[in-house]
Amino acid sequence: MLEPARPDAGSSAVRKPRVRFAPSPTGFLHVGSARTFIFNWLYARHNGGTVVLRIDDTDVERNTQASLNSIFEGLRWLDLGWDEEYQQSERLAIHRRIADLIFDRGLAYRDFTPAHAGDAEKPGGQGTWLFNPGVRDLSRAESDRRAAAGEPFAVRFRVPREAVQQIRFVDRVYGEQAKSTADIEDFALLRSDGMPTYHLASCADDAELQIDHIIRGQDHLSNTFKHILIFEAAGFTLPQFAHLPLLVAPDGTKLSKRRHGPVVSVTTYRDAGFLPEAFVNFLCLLGWSPKDNREKMSRQELIEAFTLEGINRANAVVNFKDAPALDRTSSAQQVSRPGATAVEQRNSSAQQVSAGDASERKVQVPPGTAHILAPEETFDPKAIWLNAEHIRALSIEDLTDRLAPIVREGGFKTERRKMLQITKLIQERIKLLRDVITVADFFFVDHLPPYESAELIPHQGDAAMAQKVLRKAHEVLAQTEFKHDTLDHSLRAAAQELGVKAGQMFQPIRVAVCGRKNAPPLFETLEVLGRDTTVQRIEQAIRKLQ
RNA sequence: GGCGCUAUCGUCUAGGGGUUAGGACGGAAGAUUCUCAAUCUUCAAACCCGGGUUCGAUUCCCGGUAGCGCUACCA
Known part of the structure; x- marks a missing residue:
């Protein structure tokens, strides 16, 4: 998986940007990450640059193989590809070297106090760790002695305190940014187990991999000041930064699996029958605009139109409907359409209260739940519409090739000749590929399902x-x-x-x-x-x- | 709490000192068709609030408010 570092970067005068997408395998690939990847990819392709995929897996505690699989699954489905691939855990020596370099220059120090995660959550937000004079001013001799004695320590960046200065940079999306070092805490570079923190590993790798454009979520905007401190301390040239507005849920909160369920996972869209090109198109329209009123765009059109200048600064709402299990108001009313999908059926059976005794052996819906949402109701209506647009733009042959596997997985059999005819009839009647099952079922079955x-x-x-x-x-x-x-x-x-x-x-x-x-x-x-x-x-x- | 970012129809957005503030999705109504879909037409729907600058602010500046982010030996 690990490839050697590129031998000759940036030697030519032509600017071929090197961008990177750096997901951490601590959950499935979610739509926000996917969009970040897409924007990076688009920027690189528009400018003839290089896309680096880097798995940021320095958090050993939280990494899972399942998550890594999910990320690759999602990325493969997006079908955009990338040019180079690295895994951060295999580059620990590099991170270590950079940390040592900064430490040797006296710009970082050992902190022997035990980890105290959670302080930031103290009531009132007090207890925020900005720096601890006693700790950071430990003499070098004393520090060396305790380290030699085997006492565990974290390595912290020595943020300038005595001469307060403004850290400045120009974000390609948000414009001029400045922050006083007085407002930046002495953040950790190395943990007491020797593992690099995100900030260190990320900067060390970005520099070493010669990444020159860092395009990432706006949640890193404030972190950028720390990163600049690291870059400068290590003597690296600064990359350009472009931060992306965040994708948020309809209630305005950050997208999360816990709160919002599978609608935030890329593979959910795949499984529901989205076309990858439609999904990519949809995500692009969240926080970016070609500014010419185009909506439906092909991959090539997106590449041609994409610029950092087209990126908006305000967060964008992914307008999905909340998962059915959460509080619905009106009285119980099960939707039981003949075309109910497997997902719905699974949902509805999950919602049936198991009746205690035979006397109340009727199907009940728990109070507060009512409407079982069909897939086309849970996703952002614009995503659905765009998907339908892309489906209609496909050739009959192409669409048939995408429909056939779904039909087969649905337990039906059909031959291509017949399938081509069916596709022609349903092309403008389906919004999601999966709809083929509910819209065209009667073509496949030997016996019609019962009807009134x-x-x-x-x-x-x-x-x-x-x-x-x-x-x-x-x-x-x-x-x-x-x-x-x-x-x-x-x-x-x-x-x-x-x-x-x-x-x-x-x-x-x-x-x-x-x-x-x-x-x-x-x-x-x-x-x-x-x-x-x-x-x-x-x-x-x-x-x-x- | 501190620091930072943001603010145009329900949602995604265009625009920008003087506009009927544009488009799209969704919604409503109608046309069309053997139903549905598609298509077409029409309608409703927005510049967060308060100051300033200005002949004139939705646009520029300041303040407020609200939302979001960061404030971990998470990323």
Whole structure:
């Protein structure tokens, strides 16, 4: 996984930026991280630069393999790729060397006081550790003696106190930034176990990997002053900084797995049937604008249009609906549509209260929960819309290739020839790839799922009319050629013969063959279904009406 | 608490000293079609508050408020 450092960086006068995306494997890849990666990638591609993926895994306690897998899974799905890859834990020697360098220059010191995490949370925010004069002024001899004696210590940066100065830099998004060293605490470089902290490892690697543009979340804006201190202490040239506005939940809080559930995980979007190019497009529009009113953009268009200047400064809300389990107000009302997805079904079964005894053996919904949200209701409506736009922009072949695996995973079998026909019929009717299961199921199954016979009754008609229409349809369809135009003519003629409106003729047939009222256009549908299935389903419908 | 950042329709945003403050999603209404979808048309919907600068501020400056971030031997 580890590759040797690049031999010759930045030697040419041409500015080919080197950017990096540095996730830490302490959770799944979430949408905010994904967007940071995308912006880095776009910036690099727009300028012919290099994208470095660096796994920031210096927090041994919290790293998990599952998280690492999830991150790669997410990144692979995004399908953008990267040019170089590193793992921070394999570069500890570099971090150590930089820490020693800073220490040897007298710009850092050993702190022998035990770790005291949590002080910052003291009531009133007091107890904030800015620096401890007694500790930082320990004589070098004393410090060396205690270290030699094996006493554990952390290494802290000696932030200038006596001559207070302003640290300044120009952020490519937020403009001029300044902070007094009086407001910067003596942050740690090395922990007492010898592991580097994020600040040290990040800066050491950024410098060593010759990263010249650091594009990251705005939560690092205040940290940048510390980083500049490190860069300067080690004698590194400063990279450019560009901070991105944060992605927040509808309630304004930072996105988190705990509070907001799977909607913040990239793989959730994949599993729900988003197209990676649509998802990327959506994320780009959160906090960035091409400024020309374009919304739907291809990957290439994004590369061409992307500039740091187009980035906004205010946080952006990802407008998803809260997970269903959280407090819903109105009274219990289960949504049970015929097309309920597996996710919904899992949710709804999870929400059923296990009844105590047989007397109250009815399905209940706990108070405060009501509406089970369908996938298309939980995601940001704009993401859904963009996805539908991208789906419609796909060729039939391409879309079929993406739909087929989902159909197969859904337990249906179909051959490509038929699938191509189906795709054509549903392309503008699905918003998520997964919708193929609920929208086109009747093409795949041998037996239609049950439906109410009342559905067969046409508008302004009755059961008798439904009967009459279906019998006539049965008669006509038994001998008509199953081609769009022929079906159109004969069925319309039949309607006229019966003295019913075309709609009253078509609707019972549609319900009979599709098992529901809303479906793709009738004649095309019949063509794909074929005579045998059609006739058989009409017979079933007629029996149903008796 | 300290420090920093931010503030245009419900949401994403464009704009910018004088505009009918533009677009998109979502919502509503209508057209169209064999239902649905798609498409088209129309409508409702915003410059956080208070001062200043100015002939004129939504735009520039200051203050307030609110939100967010940092304030760990997390990243």
